[in-house]
Ligand SMILES: Cc1ncc(C[n+]2csc(CCOP(=O)(O)OP(=O)(O)O)c2C)c(N)n1
């Protein structure tokens with residue numbers, strides 16, 4: 001069936017709640033209101049206020065309580081109204097949740113999820129992509145789906161996973177992207193990338209909304225006779241090193257594309273992996289396309305300038321092809 | 324702006340035992356002391372050295388004064404009801420006396436006729452600016468959403484009106500009226516919403532997210548609720564280190580106060596005796612969540628007891644009550660007596676933002692609070708009760724305000740959008756972009772007799 005990205009996530013959580021009584025949701029305005037983006041619309045009527053908990057505005061408490069409940073064998077799914085607010089719970093996530101299994105052997109099977117990303121003129125506090133804050137935190141799985149199929153399969157995988165998973169939903173994709181989602185139960189494995197387009201000339205390694213940017217660029221570049229290969233990472237921690245190496249070995253030219261700021265961004269890490277796994281296969285410099293090193297500005301012309309665009313991918317791919 | 328000066332102790336009150344001793348202090352040196360550094364101090368935050376606690380002080384007789392003339396008993400809870408579709412739905416339901424009579428406006432202890440009219444004018448500006456924004460939104464000229472302070476204009480305007488020029492403040496998203504009082508133009512806020520090149524942030528942020536550390540002493544808010552509170556406390560700290568006690572006013576919602584940083588910020592101000600004036604805007608809803616699901620104490624002002632600071636409850640739809648409580652707190656801050664928490668009770672009369680129809684709010688609540696509209700009541704007070712404005716003068720005032728807003732709207736609409744390249748730069752203060760120096764004068768530092776330590780003390784980790 002055809003579902004939007006948002007519907008796919010909603011269905012994934014719904015099915016897991018139906019299937020497993022230990023799954024419950026907590027967050028701000030997720031009950032009667034159904035969440036700021038309506039991901040949990042209808043949940044409270046189905047599962048009741050006991051399992052769909054409207055919390056006070058207290059992100060640290062939400063994460064701490066989710067972790068506490070997970071210690072008793074529950075599988076909490078905590079919503080951030082915007083992922084920008086995840087910083088308010090940073091210590092609970094970084095020092096409490098991420099370190100628990102390594103230090104004292106207690107698993108934390110919880111999911112922290114919410115909308116992230118730009119392209120909707122949300123301004124500096126409603127557009128961020130803070131995944132790198134957590135990629136640099138050993139002990140957390142960081143998931144960033146790009147399609148309805150992956151979104152559903154990955155949210156289910158995250159809920160079933162015995163480790164803390166942070167699930168970044170791209171708000172630009174919520175209602176803009178539709179795709180085929182099977183009716184039967186399935187999961188998408190965490191930590192496995194997906195080759196969304198096979199090509200021979202230049203590889204684009206990317207994820208989330210940028211997958212669609214890359215796909216659009218591929219259509220443009222087709223007319224120039226440039227054949228893009230596009231690798232959707234789907235999970236940014238742990239990274240699929242093998243898939244990264246494989247695509248580099250195939251095309252020998254690689255562009256890493258991400259929405260968050262360039263400095264200290266994921267591209268640096270991927271470049272290092274390529275250096276370790278496929279250095280000899282490179283036929284050109286590793287190219288980065290990323291957001292600017294500033295806050296995400298609000299005004300549309302500025303935001304557009306800040307964020308990666310199809311033209312950026314087209315331009316860089318042409319340059320790299322000619323290298 | 325003309326100010327009345329208080330010669331007596333603050334009537335704002337405070338835990339009873341503390342109130343007694345505070346008055347005692349006012350009579351002596353403490354009242355005159357210019358600023359209060361962090362020294363040994365008693366539990367009420369006032370600085371007093373080694374006196375014996377009196378018998379009354381050991382009694383726990385805290386109270387929170389409530390200046391309201393009515394005490395609405397409405398409460399909201401979740402219920403399950405069967406809809407027409409036969410499906411069970413969880414809904415909010417309100418109980419309480421929904422027909423209670425509307426209280427009168429309280430006479431201010433301080434405000435003159437002229438000042439009342441000035442506050443009223445700001446409230447009109449506030450509302451009409453927001454109506455203009457709503458229209459701009461409908462015309463597709465606004466980027467993102469619009470936030471309203473409908474029903475809260477008295478709280479925004481009369482609070483900011485109580486500040487002196489050198490005081491500081493930081494608005495929350497609904498305090499667009501405070502900005503007008505502090506001298507920002509309606510076009511500033513309008514341009515923010517339209518993401519224009521001439522907006523105070525030159526397009527980089529929207530809404531009331533802007534600031535001015537030069538002239539108007541306003542700290543720019545961020546979206547994360549509660550984060551302004553320690554910052555404003557820090558402003559008071561910085562000023563005090565420079566020998567000045569400034570009042571630092573900010574706001575927090577009944578929802579936002581649930582954040583941990585709220586606790587940290589108030590407690591910091593309490594312990595350091597900083598002149599924080601915190602308006603807790605109890606408007607019954609936080610997005611879709613009723614305040615009943617946000618906290619369990621009866622009134623948020625009770626929290627003041629736990630912080631060891633004065634707390635007071637006021638009717639946030641009564642401009643005179645707002646002003647008086649704010650002014651008392653501001654003067655307390657100027658005297659170096661520390662923070663005050665003011666809980667203003669009112670209702671958010673629209674959805675969270677323009678996209679939100681607030682379908683979750685039981686309709687009778689809107690009806691109840693609509694009768695308590697701060698502008699309609701203040702207008703009635705000024706025109707009918709006090710006869711400080713004739714009907715004609717009132718009509719003239721309203722049309723003058725409309726003209727101002729229309730002119731401001733023109734300015735805002737005609738401002739260009741920023742260029743794409745203007746997204747770049749300005750991340751760091753460099754190349755002499757600011758000349759940073761103590762705003763109130765170089766701190767006068769005392770060097771004591773302690774010498775530089777040559778030996779190493781035991782440390783936690785080596
Ligand atoms: C730390 C944090 N969490 C969540 C949000 C999202 N959010 C914005 S406003 C709001 C409700 C605020 O309610 P309240 O503090 O009562 O203020 P009101 O809107 O009623 O004026 C929420 C949940 C936020 N801004 N900051």
Ligand SMILES: [Mg+2]
Pocket residue numbers: 576577578604605606607608609610671
């Ligand atoms: Mg509120």
